[in-house]
Amino acid sequence: MSKFSHVLLSIYFLGHIFCRSIAWQVKMPRHIKGLLNSCLEIPCTFDYYRYPPKRPDRVVWYQYVDRGYPLVYDKWYPDDVIYAFRGKTEQISSSSKTCSLRIYPVTWSHHRQKIYPWVDPENVGKSTYRFFDTTVTVEVNDTPEEPLITVSGDTKVGQSVQLHCTVHHTCPTYPPTLTFNSPLRNGRVNHDCSSNGICKTTLTSTLDIKSDHESVTCSVRHPGGLTASTSGILNAECSFSPLTISTSSAEFLEGQPSKVTCTALYTCPKDVPVLTWNYDSMPTSTDTKEIAKAQWRTVSTLMFTASGNDNGRTLTCYATFGGGRRQEERIILRVKRSMLSLGWSFTTPGSITGMRGSCIIIPCSFTYSRSQPSDLRVIWYLYQSNEYPCVYDQKQSAIRKFEGITSLIGSVKDMNCSLKIEKLEMSHNQDRLYPWIDQHSITSYHIPGNKFLDKTTQLIVTDQAQEPQLSITDIPRVGEQGRVSCSVHHTCLTAPPILTLSGINGKDVFMDSLVSDGIWQRTIERTWMVEETDQSVKCTVSYRGGQKATSELRLNVECPYEEMKMVEPPRDPMEGVAKSVICSVSYKCKKNKPTIEWNYKDMQSVLHTSEKSHNTYNIVSNLTFIGSLDDNGKSLTCTAVFATGNTSASETL
Template identity: 60%
Template sequence: MPGFNFLILQFCLLGYVFVCSSAWRVMMPSHLKGLVGSCLVIPCRFDYNKYPPQRPDRVVWYQYVSRGYPLVYDDWYPTYVTYDIFRGKTQAYRSGYGKTCSLKIEPLTWSHHRQKLYPWVDPENIGKSTHGFYDTTVMIEVVDTADPPNLQIYGAKKVGHSVDVHCSVYHTCPTKPPTLSLNIPHGNQDRTPVELTDGTFKTTLKATLLIENDSQRVVCSVQYPTGHTKSTSSNINAECSILPLTISSTSNEFLEGYPSKVTCTATYTCSKHRPTLTWSYGNMPTSTATTKEAQWKTISTLTFTSSANDPGRSLTCYAVFSNGERQETSITLQVKKPLSIAPVIAVPLVVLILIILAVVLGVFICRRRRHTEDSMKPPPRPEKRNSFWNKLPRRQGNAVNLSVGYSNNPNTIISGSNFSEPLNLSPED
């Protein structure tokens, strides 16, 4: 029975260790690849449902070997790191997640290739009887060739439409991510790496591309801080579009015998589809021009002169594209006759004659009225008349004053010599 009791004791111990170990778990990738000269972040998280640590922020990293516990990182005892390949090159990498045990190695050298490491959380309080941390390890692989970026294009690939371009790169150094670039105009680069479930990080550059040609090349390039470069390209074979033909004129009605401009416009997205435009009235002068804005346009301008037989007929524009596609569009002619020139001239002439007659009549009436008013005025008073003698020149000194005046007595004349004589007027005088 002693042997049986010993077997029972071993079984109980193994069960205890299994229960304690299942109370803890450490999550990190078993294999991780890094670029030589760059940095390497080993993402690590832990969780538990029993035996919580007293110092969850206390994390120590060891090298996995057959015997002993060679120290890789210990912020309490950094001098205890014996191997030169890790001394001064390791540090804890903290993220937003609380229960983290990540390790950063910088710079990554060839000496780190195929090294096997594992973390230990709160080693002063969590012993190997609680959890065997060395059961969860990660193998480091060092490479000297960078991975090319990943290029993805989303949206309808049609000329004249826009598509979304995503240029992404996977790496293991979030503190110094590689730089992405595109051969097209783009917005701000998203430099915040996203941690993936496999332990790597992803940096993405996003842009919007307007497809202008039926064949367009997009190139995504990546440059690492170590100087390594890679690129990925993609050819966009876009679908060309041809829009319906349109026709327009300067007026809805045409004046018989007078020229008017009519335009026919063909709109298309690829220059190789440039059309030939013709009209149903081919004997009239035309001009054609091709322009490029957001889309290609070929415009034919017809100088159309309508006749008396055109009302109700159709004016048609025909387009034959280089790919063989044909289109046509038309308008119904509405023609009106021009006004006769006689009424056009007669009306203003009559108005002008009436105006002239009114002016002449007004002048005649004004002059007649002024003549009537002048004849009804009384003659001027004698003293207001200018005497002939007053106009003669006078000598100073012995000159005789011959001025004549009137007194209040009508029979008396007053002269300039200061004498007065009665004036006897009789019918005989």
């Protein structure tokens, strides 16, 4: 402001030649705090509905004193600013109706200074607003505010939470820097300022909780170097997963040791549990390890030996964690009868499927826990709850539905108890059979309820033949050898189903292989010379009971061809002199006849096709070539275009 303007303001104010205008208002905080050596931004806005200023962008700040107008900020006359504020003040924004001021750096000389803005001070009149009625007092301190730490999320060990560190300040242009004591994930900073000049800076990061007592420190550093920090302990809840029991198989064999494990998963190492079993007389071992960050595992391994009486009982694992927390898990025991209580055991499939009219072999083997008696005999029974109908026995007749059609396969001395049923009938469907291999009669033992049910073999008899499976080794190519195979599963190795192939002629090889207990696979493999006329191959399976099924496979034979050859290339052609050029190509299949194209399309050519041998053809194209001097160095090309591709031959002229 010029000295003349200062005098003008003094005259107006002292002489009261203008009154306060209620058409104006200035908004800014009455008090504001600034941090030593940092910056301080005083938000200021003004508005009016009458008496607009001539220069609304002209804002000057003054120190409030009894007499005079000491300058705090004046863009036009910076050298006239008083020493305490000289070079330290600037207007933040020159946008419309804004009078905000920045002080940087803040010094002790600014403490308790009362200052105010003036809009358009060079144009003063009776309607001019009394700007000195709206002042702001600056308070300077050298003790920064401690940041505030807050947490959002589920505070459990092994989980992730959001840490928020917040600090208030009055320097949005150069906001303070916030840091945590350890590197966290996904850090982001947010700044927010209110109309009273108080700003809030928040650092948000993700913390992976690894222990139940996490030490968290947030530090703040302000412009000018002042720092502060806040520390705290994040108390997290330890987590526990439900116990799990794992077994090596769904069933236990009576009298045979089997591993059973009980696994406890938890997040805090202080909670290592004590694992116990309700079968506490059996040997156990325990192992504890950290399997991941904040993830611990304790496993108790029980060597469990089941008895026949354990079937249907409960096997329970108990966990006692630090602090008294308890868990338990249980499974129902399924003890598979091994017959060790009788001194022997046998193994048969749970079920087997056969065709009506065909034979079936139930594979069976047995073992004795002691020396095997020399006079053993094998008897097969039909399972019933309170009777023992005989299916096979050398010394007694079988029941009517199995009479004359059962026999043993293999030798009892070799511990083989396999049963062959010569001709299955639909009346055998769903029957359950089991063997008895003991010196004593089955009636001399008390066998409760369903003790044998889980060891019986169920017969499933079907009258519907399944389609055989056709497959081909490679894509068949005319003139080459092809191989196709057809297979079917069956249960009668001594009289397997009949497989026949039709549609192609060739040499057959039959093979039989064991697929699983009592299930065999019969395969027919045919090798043949592929013909152009081969369309498909059919495979038919026929069983002894009259059942048939057929599968068909499209062959989609390929017709190969050889490379195009220029059998008579142009040798030393002369300008204007006709020269014969011949290209030929051999191919399979009459239908595969190609078209012959020359790159000199305006010259005459003659085409001739001949059959060289069965399914092999040769096509010859004779071009009458008349060259010109412009053709020297160019290529002469003939191309055979087939339905499945092209082949070419070239010669440089």
